[in-house]
Amino acid sequence: MTTMDLTPLWRSTVGFDRALDLLDAALPRGAGDNYPPYDIERLAPDRYRITLAIAGAEPADIDITVEQNVLTVQSRGFREDRRYLYQGIPAHPFRRVFNLADYVQVEQAAFENGLLTIELVREVPEAMKPRQIPIAKPASDKPEQDAKQAA
Numbered sequence: 001m002t003t004m005d006l007t008p009l010w011r012s013t014v015g016f017d018r019a020l021d022l023l024d025a026a027l028p029r030g031a032g033d034n035y036p037p038y039d040i041e042r043l044a045p046d047r048y049r050i051t052l053a054i055a056g057a058e059p060a061d062i063d064i065t066v067e068q069n070v071l072t073v074q075s076r077g078f079r080e081d082r083r084y085l086y087q088g089i090p091a092h093p094f095r096r097v098f099n100l101a102d103y104v105q106v107e108q109a110a111f112e113n114g115l116l117t118i119e120l121v122r123e124v125p126e127a128m129k130p131r132q133i134p135i136a137k138p139a140s141d142k143p144e145q146d147a148k149q150a151a
Helices: 007-012 017-026 143-150
Strands: 038-044 047-053 062-067 070-075 094-099 104-112 115-122
Touching (some): 062 104, 070 115
Antiparallel strands (some): 047 115, 062 070, 070 094, 104 115
């Protein structure tokens, strides 16, 4: 397995902290943190869906929070009152973190048949959207000729 050292980037950049943090968080850290499994879908250019497979959980067992472009889904564990002869479905606490791009908001969340679905939408403010700038005709140097041509 190859590792990537970001130290040279940290030494030679200013103001790219968030981008480097995202890159560092995306690098694999080895086996271990793969529960719960999840999918990320792009439904439309500005719509996304995250689906987490959390078999055996109840909606009350799961907390979803969004703070400063970070979506966190976590559980304290569940099914503590049951006595199993064999337990093959994981029921341990987890914490899954998703970094959101600017202007991506959580629209809604639903839990059905062991799948937690989180709908996301990117809502760019009007002031930040590209806009077409009309090109004005240059003002004439001789207003008298313009008046004669108009008449």
